[in-house]
Amino acid sequence: xxxxxxxxxxxxxxxxxxxxxxxxxxxxxxxxxxxxxxxxxxxxxxxxxxxxxxxxxxxxxxxxxxxxxxxxxxxxxxxxxxxxxxxxxxxxxxxxxxxxxxxxxxxxxxxxxxxxxxxxxxxxxxxxxxxxxxxxxxxxxxxxxxxxxxxxxxxxxxxxxxxxxxxxxxxxxxxxxxxxxxxxxxxxxxxxxxxxxxxxxxxxxxxxxxxxxxxxxxxxxxxxxxxxxxxxxxxxxxxxxxxxxxxxxxxxxxxxxxxxxxxxxxxxxxxxxxxxxxxxxxxxxxxxxxxxxxxxxxxxxxxxxxxxxxxxxxxxxxxxxxxxxxxxxxxxxxxxxxxxxxxxxxxxxxxxxxxxxxxxxxxxxxxxxxxxxxxxxxxxxxxxxxxxxxxxxxxxxxxxxxxxxxx
Amino acid sequence: xxxxxxxxxxxxxxxxxxxxxxxxxxxxxxxxxxxxxxxxxxxxxxxxxxxxxxxxxxxxxxxxxxxxxxxxxxxxxxxxxxxxxxxxxxxxxxxxxxxxxxxxxxxxxxxxxxxxxxxxxxxxxxxxxxxxxxxxxxxxxxxxxxxxxxxxxxxxxxxxxxxxxxxxxxxxxxxxxxxxxxxxxxxxxxxxxxxxxxxxxxxxxxxxxxxxxxxxxxxxxxxxxxxxxxxxxxxxxxxxx
Numbered sequence: 001x002x003x004x005x006x007x008x009x010x011x012x013x014x015x016x017x018x019x020x021x022x023x024x025x026x027x028x029x030x031x032x033x034x035x036x037x038x039x040x041x042x043x044x045x046x047x048x049x050x051x052x053x054x055x056x057x058x059x060x061x062x063x064x065x066x067x068x069x070x071x072x073x074x075x076x077x078x079x080x081x082x083x084x085x086x087x088x089x090x091x092x093x094x095x096x097x098x099x100x101x102x103x104x105x106x107x108x109x110x111x112x113x114x115x116x117x118x119x120x121x122x123x124x125x126x127x128x129x130x131x132x133x134x135x136x137x138x139x140x141x142x143x144x145x146x147x148x149x150x151x152x153x154x155x156x157x158x159x160x161x162x163x164x165x166x167x168x169x170x171x172x173x174x175x176x177x178x179x180x181x182x183x184x185x186x187x188x189x190x191x192x193x194x195x196x197x198x199x200x201x202x203x204x205x206x207x208x209x210x211x212x213x214x215x216x217x218x219x220x221x222x223x224x225x226x227x228x229x230x231x232x233x234x235x236x237x238x239x240x241x242x243x244x245x246x247x248x249x250x251x252x253x254x255x256x257x258x259x260x261x262x263x264x265x266x267x268x269x270x271x272x273x274x275x276x277x278x279x280x281x282x283x284x285x286x287x288x289x290x291x292x293x294x295x296x297x298x299x300x301x302x303x304x305x306x307x308x309x310x311x312x313x314x315x316x317x318x319x320x321x322x323x324x325x326x327x328x329x330x331x332x333x334x335x336x337x338x339x340x341x342x343x344x345x346x347x348x349x350x351x352x353x354x355x356x357x358x359x360x361x362x363x364x365x366x367x368x369x370x371x372x373x374x375x376x377x378x379x380x381x382x383x384x385x386x387x388x389x390x391x392x393x394x395x396x397x398x399x400x401x402x403x404x405x406x407x
Numbered sequence: 408x409x410x411x412x413x414x415x416x417x418x419x420x421x422x423x424x425x426x427x428x429x430x431x432x433x434x435x436x437x438x439x440x441x442x443x444x445x446x447x448x449x450x451x452x453x454x455x456x457x458x459x460x461x462x463x464x465x466x467x468x469x470x471x472x473x474x475x476x477x478x479x480x481x482x483x484x485x486x487x488x489x490x491x492x493x494x495x496x497x498x499x500x501x502x503x504x505x506x507x508x509x510x511x512x513x514x515x516x517x518x519x520x521x522x523x524x525x526x527x528x529x530x531x532x533x534x535x536x537x538x539x540x541x542x543x544x545x546x547x548x549x550x551x552x553x554x555x556x557x558x559x560x561x562x563x564x565x566x567x568x569x570x571x572x573x574x575x576x577x578x579x580x581x582x583x584x585x586x587x588x589x590x591x592x593x594x595x596x597x598x599x600x601x602x603x604x605x606x607x608x609x610x611x612x613x614x615x616x617x618x619x620x621x622x623x624x625x626x627x628x629x630x631x632x633x634x635x636x637x638x639x640x641x642x643x644x645x646x647x648x
Contacts, residue, residue: 001523001525002525005522313506314508317506317519318519319467319491319494320465320494320500320506321500321519321520321567322491322494322496322520322524322571323523324487324491325487325488325491327523400467401467404502404506
């Protein structure tokens with residue numbers, strides 16, 4: 001008897017009892033579907049992070065305000081904007097490893113163009129910001145020196161904002177938009193960097209301070225919310241970081257022994273760590289999903305054992321008519337394999353549907369890769385072989401004489 | 408002139424079963440030969456060892472002592488796989504309770520032994536048709552066993568036994584579950600097959616059936632008590648044996 005004949009006999013036997021066959025493979029269906037879904041969500045989350053890491057740019061350090069003491073009370077990180085534009089200047093001038101640096105302040109506001117409006121992040125910064133992040137223009141230009149110095153009424157749009165405010169054929173360059181009642185001229189539209197990054201509008205730092213945030217209590221004319229700086233080469237990250245820390249401690253007159261009033265971070269490294277965490281969680285979930293595959297395998301074994309008992313006479317007949325022990329074993333092994341493969345295939349289809357539903361309903365990014373599907377199918381074949389072997393072996397060991405005697 | 412090699416030879420065959428530590432001798436020291444073209448009835452009351460004997464002739468079981476030879480080969484010396492293959496190719500079983508697979512139709516049942524001979528599906532079904540034709544059941548080829556009468560099921564079972572052109576057909580109480588008229592039809596079918604040269608061994612406890620066979624082997628308590636060939640009833644055939 002060949003493998004093919006084994007599968008034909010198996011399919012014939014399973015078709016006779018469709019409900020039972022389906023219920024038997026349900027465990028595998030659920031197991032495989034959950035593995036595929038977890039994989040899809042996990043790799044989607046990783047893709048999103050990778051995109052964020054890429055969008056930050058290579059070799060970027062981020063300096064944010066740290067905890068400050070005010071009359072002996074330690075305030076929350078960032079409750080006081082301790083960084084200033086002159087810090088940016090000092091970093092640029094005094095630390096040779098730094099190629100570019102820019103300070104930013106940011107908030108959210110409604111941007112309005114004619115009848116359309118959109119809520120987005122308004123980032124007040126300098127052209128250095130785009131240099132640090134390797135962010136090219138799709139069209140238009142960056143801020144001019146005069147605009148940066150004189151609170152020019154200009155704006156550079158992220159591609160999402162441009163898409164939301166302008167009809168597809170319209171050229172945004174030169175158009176007037178309004179942010180908090182201030183009319184601004186669009187001078188540039190940025191390249192796409194990723195859905196999370198493109199939803200932003202940039203104005204010169206001076207414009208943001210003077211026209212939008214002017215009188216906020218914790219802002220003085222010189223301060224910025226954070227600084228980003230680009231280090232020339234990968235190997236210089238640690239050195240540049242120490243130099244920035246020393247320079248800022250000195251400039252902020254932080255006494256020896258007291259905590260910094262700022263924090264220097266490497267966002268890409270932090271995200272890579274986060275990515276590792278996501279991978280761990282995803283693996284954990286896959287492990288849990290594998291348990292249901294195990295349960296599915298046990299249920300297949302159970303049904304197969306019952307089926308062997310029920311079909312003892314058939315086994316006897318087949319043996320009497322010339323079936324070898326290995327033919328009987330192959331026949332039942334094929335049944336288990338068909339159950340698992342069919343369950344696996346339905347599970348893959350279910351997993352893809354489920355992850356696409358999750359993607360649509362929760363707005364998560366999911367990514368279905370062949371690797372996950374292949375792995376799930378390999379798992380189901382392994383389950384079939386492992387849990388099908390014992391019943392098949394049992395069937396093949398039946399004495400044909402005794403088997404023929406059973407009713 | 409040397410006598411032709413017998414198809415089947417039993418030499419001092421005994422079979423002892425051990426159940427719960429107690430040894431039960433089902434067959435004791437039985438010897439006989441069956442030649443090509445014979446039709447033999449094996450008779451005896453229940454428990455006389457008929458079925459055990461048939462299992463050994465059919466290569467389903469091995470003797471505890473003595474030896475069974477199929478075409479001169481000691482079957483105990485063959486591998487289990489080889490014996491399985493011989494069951495498929497050289498032996499055709501007919502059972503009292505037909506033993507058709509309920510979930511397969513007549514033609515699939517008939518073709519089943521060929522699956523284990525490695526015959527492809529098309530050839531299997533073609534040969535199954537021929538075999539069904541031979542027992543007059545071609546018109547029922549696509550019926551399932553439950554849609555057939557007892558006699559019809561037994562005809563399908565005989566077609567299955569014949570499909571691989573076996574050396575010997577082994578029938579275990581083939582009419583035991585049938586009414587007398589249908590039983591007579593099945594016996595007539597066996598007789599016709601035998602006239603065409605098919606060797607048949609039939610197990611029965613019905614003396615009426617035994618009288619229709621030229622040779623009758625009687626068993627009692629596992630021992631062979633008589634082995635008679637009825638030369639006088641069929642003088643024309645005497646030359647063969």
